[in-house]
Amino acid sequence: MILTRAFWQPHRIVLAAIAIAIVVFCAVTLRWDWVPKYLPLAAQGLWRTIWILLTSVVLGLMLAIPLGLAQAVGPWFLAWPARAFCTVIRGTPLLLQLWLLYYGLGSLFPQIPWIRQSDLWPILRQAWPYGLLALTLSFAGYEGEVMRGAFKGVPKGQLEAAKAMGMPRFTTLRRIWLPQALHRVLPTLGGETVLQLKATPLVATITVVDIYAVASRVRQDTFLTYEPLLLLALVYMAVTAVIVVIFRWFERRVPTRVA
Amino acid sequence: MSGLLAATATLELLQLEPPGWGAPLLRGLASSMMIAFGAYGLGLLLGLCGAFGKLYGGPVLRDLMAVYTTVVRAVPELVLILILFYAGTDAVNQVLLGLGYDRIQISGVAAGIGVLGVVQGAYATEVLRGAIQAVPAGQIEAARAMGMAPAMIARRVTLPLMLPNALPGLGNLWLNATKDTALLAVVGFAELTQTTRQAAGATKAYFTFFMAAGVLYLTISLISGWIFARMERRARRGMPEMRA
Numbered sequence: 416m417i418l419t420r421a422f423w424q425p426h427r428i429v430l431a432a433i434a435i436a437i438v439v440f441c442a443v444t445l446r447w448d449w450v451p452k453y454l455p456l457a458a459q460g461l462w463r464t465i466w467i468l469l470t471s472v473v474l475g476l477m478l479a480i481p482l483g484l485a486q487a488v489g490p491w492f493l494a495w496p497a498r499a500f501c502t503v504i505r506g507t508p509l510l511l512q513l514w515l516l517y518y519g520l521g522s523l524f525p526q527i528p529w530i531r532q533s534d535l536w537p538i539l540r541q542a543w544p545y546g547l548l549a550l551t552l553s554f555a556g557y558e559g560e561v562m563r564g565a566f567k568g569v570p571k572g573q574l575e576a577a578k579a580m581g582m583p584r585f586t587t588l589r590r591i592w593l594p595q596a597l598h599r600v601l602p603t604l605g606g607e608t609v610l611q612l613k614a615t616p617l618v619a620t621i622t623v624v625d626i627y628a629v630a631s632r633v634r635q636d637t638f639l640t641y642e643p644l645l646l647l648a649l650v651y652m653a654v655t656a657v658i659v660v661i662f663r664w665f666e667r668r669v670p671t672r673v674a
Numbered sequence: 675m676s677g678l679l680a681a682t683a684t685l686e687l688l689q690l691e692p693p694g695w696g697a698p699l700l701r702g703l704a705s706s707m708m709i710a711f712g713a714y715g716l717g718l719l720l721g722l723c724g725a726f727g728k729l730y731g732g733p734v735l736r737d738l739m740a741v742y743t744t745v746v747r748a749v750p751e752l753v754l755i756l757i758l759f760y761a762g763t764d765a766v767n768q769v770l771l772g773l774g775y776d777r778i779q780i781s782g783v784a785a786g787i788g789v790l791g792v793v794q795g796a797y798a799t800e801v802l803r804g805a806i807q808a809v810p811a812g813q814i815e816a817a818r819a820m821g822m823a824p825a826m827i828a829r830r831v832t833l834p835l836m837l838p839n840a841l842p843g844l845g846n847l848w849l850n851a852t853k854d855t856a857l858l859a860v861v862g863f864a865e866l867t868q869t870t871r872q873a874a875g876a877t878k879a880y881f882t883f884f885m886a887a888g889v890l891y892l893t894i895s896l897i898s899g900w901i902f903a904r905m906e907r908r909a910r911r912g913m914p915e916m917r918a
Contacts, residue, residue, distance in 0.1 A: 426734050506849075506895035507888045508856035511867050515884035518871075522880050613750040620860055627752065644757045648749045655748040 445642050453633055460629035461650065463543075464615050467625065471547055472608055475554025480593070482555060483562025497559065504556025510617055513549040517621040520545065546618035554611055561603060565596040601669060605662030609655050626650060695873040695883070702869030703890050706855040709786045709865065714851045716791025718844075721798020726828070728803050739799065746796035751857055758789040759861060782863040790854055797847055805840035806832055838909040845902035852894055866890065 485497040504512070524530050524539055538544055569592055577587040616627035630647040634640065728739045746754065762785060767777040809832055817831045859868035866887055874883040 424733065427737065430734070430737055502896075503888070503892060506892040508853040508867060508891060510856040510859060511870070511884060511887055511891065514867070514871060515881070515888065518874060519880040519884055522878065609748070616750045616752045627750070630753075640760050641757070644753060644760075648745075648753050648757065651750055651753065652745065652748045 441645065445645075446637075446639060447642060449633060449637050449639070449642075450646075453629065456624075456632075457626060457629050460624055460626040461654075463623065464612075464625040464627070465654070467543070467547055467550060467618060467623075468608070468612050468615055471550035471554055472611055474547075474551045475558055475611075476604075478551065478555035479558035479562045482559030483564075483566050483596070484588075486559065486563040487566035501556045501559045504553055505560065509549065509553050509614055510620070512553060513546065513617055513621060516549050517542065517545040542622045543618070546621055546623045550611065550614060550618070553614065554607070557610075558600075558604075558607060561600055561607070562596065565599040566592065568599055569595045598669060601662075601666055605659060605666075608658050608662070612651070612654060612658065695869075695877070698869050698873065699866065699883075699886065699890070702864060702866035705783065705863075706852070706865040706867075707894070709783060709790065709855045709858065710848075710851045712783075712787035713790035713794050713854075714848055716787060717794025717798045717847065717851070720791065720795025721802050724795060724799030725802035725806055728799065729806060743796045743799050746793055747800075751790075751793055751854055752860060754793055755789050755857055755861060758792060759785055762788055782858070782861075786855070786858045786863060786865075790851065790858075793854065794847060794851055797850070798844070801843035801847060802836070802840055805836040805843070808839045809835045838906060838913065841902060841906040841909055845899065845906075848898055848902070849895055852891065852898070856891075 482497045482501065485493040486501070489497065530536060530539065573591055573595065574587060577591045582590070615625060619625055619628035619631065622628075627647065630643040633643040637643075724739050724742065727735045731739065763780045766780060770777060813831055813835060814827060817827045822830070855865050856867040858865050859871065862868065864872075870883050870887040874880045877883070
């Protein structure tokens with residue numbers, strides 16, 4: 416869209432010129448000499464942000480499928496806990512959930528001897544498992560609600576046809592129901608992933624060194640206020656753009672046929 | 675089991691009198707709610723201006739609005755809060771110094787409302803724009819044909835007709851506003867989450883306090899969900915039934 420002639424109307428050229436002028440002004444008048452020194456740390460932080468984002472989205476989606484299924488068609492003893500889980504996750508701030516897990520479980524685990532002696536202890540002593548757990552549960556809670564709607568939105572005739580063909584229930588789920596539900600979710604999934612990216616800097620509050628934590632460290636070391644924050648905002652915008660492009664490409668690959 | 679016993683033993687830490695932390699928690703809740711209300715109001719105002727600007731403004735205004743909503747929705751709230759917090763206080767002080775006044779210390783509440791309001795405004799712009807676009811064009815054309823002034827069309831036709839379309843989105847935005855206040859804890863503002871962390875740190879009863887704060891947030895969410903559902907039913911009265 417940005418390369419077409421229709422995009423470059425006269426006022427857009429003026430706006431673009433003003434934007435470039437602002438960027439040049441920032442580049443010249445603000446201090447950027449700290450950038451090379453912190454580049455390796457920033458790359459590490461960016462990688463950690465992306466890693467946490469990807470892992471929590473994939474794990475969260477895997478959790479969201481049973482949550483949505485339980486709410487859509489499950490018996491009451493499954494539907495009820497699933498609905499309660501989604502309500503609690505969506506009704507409380509993520510920061511609170513994160514701190515509950517990190518400080519709560521983090522203070523509880525050392526008191527239990529068999530956890531301390533287990534092989535998992537070196538991992539549980541670090542901060543990132545709690546961050547990952549909180550982000551995963553949060554994504555599952557929001558996406559579980561979306562999956563519920565998606566499962567319910569699949570036309571009944573499709574499932575009845577599968578039944579008429581003598582398909583076992585699990586095969587129906589795997590071949591008919593789940594693919595169609597995921598297809599319905601796909602357009603919203605990109606937006607949800609961007610929202611999840613915007614939630615990742617919270618893990619910096621529990622000492623995980625992601626890109627946000629690196630920027631905070633630069634601010635502490637150099638006493639600069641704006642420069643690291645502006646660059647950080649730019650990095651997040653770039654990652655968001657990449658996510659949007661990936662999902663647009665993905666959506667175009669999935670054939671849509673509207674009856 | 676022993677953990678459960680220990681948790682019930684710490685329940686008395688939630689009492690209102692001084693050994694208990696009940697009163698500070700409720701004060702934190704009150705300031706959270708105050709900021710949420712302020713930010714939501716500011717966000718709605720910005721959103722209305724933004725939606726009308728995007729729909730009826732000139733090409734330059736439209737592009738500027740697009741930049742505003744895109745940037746705010748692509749950058750984490752936490753980063754925006756820090757940038758706007760420093761840039762905002764700096765700008766106000768520069769203006770004051772330029773006018774010959776002394777610099778002032780901007781209170782945490784005002785800064786929180788301003789920052790979260792700007793964030794809310796971007797989302798509200800999109801919600802309201804979608805809702806206004808869903809108003810049948812004939813209704814607005816009819817109002818124009820009757821010779822109504824633009825402001826009167828907005829007040830008597832567009833806004834009442836878009837309200838049922840906008841309310842679900844606005845309800846979600848309000849829930850986001852209440853939850854986003856927790857982010858101010860990161861800049862050290864004493865709202866509910868920050869107070870909870872202080873209380874939990876001082877007493878080491880982490881589960882008790884974070885659960886208690888969670889219950890408070892959840893209560894707010896459930897009550898507001900119920901109120902918004904009622905408001906939507908009222909706004910929809912007399913309209914054909916929505917088909918799911």
